[in-house]
Amino acid sequence: MSRILDQRSLLLVISFLTNLQSTKVLSEWKRCGDRECETAMIRVQATADYLGPDCRYLNFKEGEEIIVYSKLSRKSENLWTGSKGKDFGYFPKDAVKVEEVYIAEEVEVPTKETDFLCLDGDEYIFE
Numbered sequence: 449m450s451r452i453l454d455q456r457s458l459l460l461v462i463s464f465l466t467n468l469q470s471t472k473v474l475s476e477w478k479r480c481g482d483r484e485c486e487t488a489m490i491r492v493q494a495t496a497d498y499l500g501p502d503c504r505y506l507n508f509k510e511g512e513e514i515i516v517y518s519k520l521s522r523k524s525e526n527l528w529t530g531s532k533g534k535d536f537g538y539f540p541k542d543a544v545k546v547e548e549v550y551i552a553e554e555v556e557v558p559t560k561e562t563d564f565l566c567l568d569g570d571e572y573i574f575e
Contacts, residue, residue, distance in 0.1 A: 474504075474527060474538065475520040478559050481551035489551045490516045492530070492544035503566045506530060506537035514544060521556055529563075 481487035494512045498505075506529075508514060516530040519541070527538045 473559065473564055475522060475524040476559055477521045477523070477556055478518045478529070478563070479521045479554040479556050480518045481554065483555060483557055485518045485557065487551060488515045488517060489519070489549075489554070490546055491548040491550070492516055492528075493547050494543060495545050496543050498539055498543045500537060500539065504537055504564060506532060506535055506539045508532055508539070508543075513547070514539070519554070520559075 478485065481489040492514050494508045494510050494514065497509050499507050506514065512532055514530040514532050516528050518529040519525070520527045520529070520538075526540055526542065528541045528544075529538055530536070
């Protein structure tokens with residue numbers, strides 16, 4: 449019986465640490481095409497396959513097109529946010545090349561808790 453409790457405790461700790469990692473604030477600031485970050489900024493093409501570390505990241509294959517809506521700034525300037533079809537998430541800017549610029553002038557705005565929302569199955573996870 450104690451072995452089962454030990455295994456359950458271990459699974460609980462692993463689950464907690466996984467959830468904690470997937471809600472980590474990646475940056476306090478982001479750059480967007482407008483104050484609400486609703487305007488598409490640029491269109492990029494993937495130069496490599498990418499598989500993100502958790503459900504906040506956008507996975508893609510080389511050659512796929514992505515529409516960029518924001519770019520994290522200050523702390524994590526290497527991460528951009530974009531969509532590919534119905535999928536939306538963060539990805540490294542080094543895994544893509546710019547195809548077309550829609551917005552030349554960017555505004556910097558603070559990030560919100562919902563920027564780091566992780567939808568894992570049917571559960572919303574906030575920090």
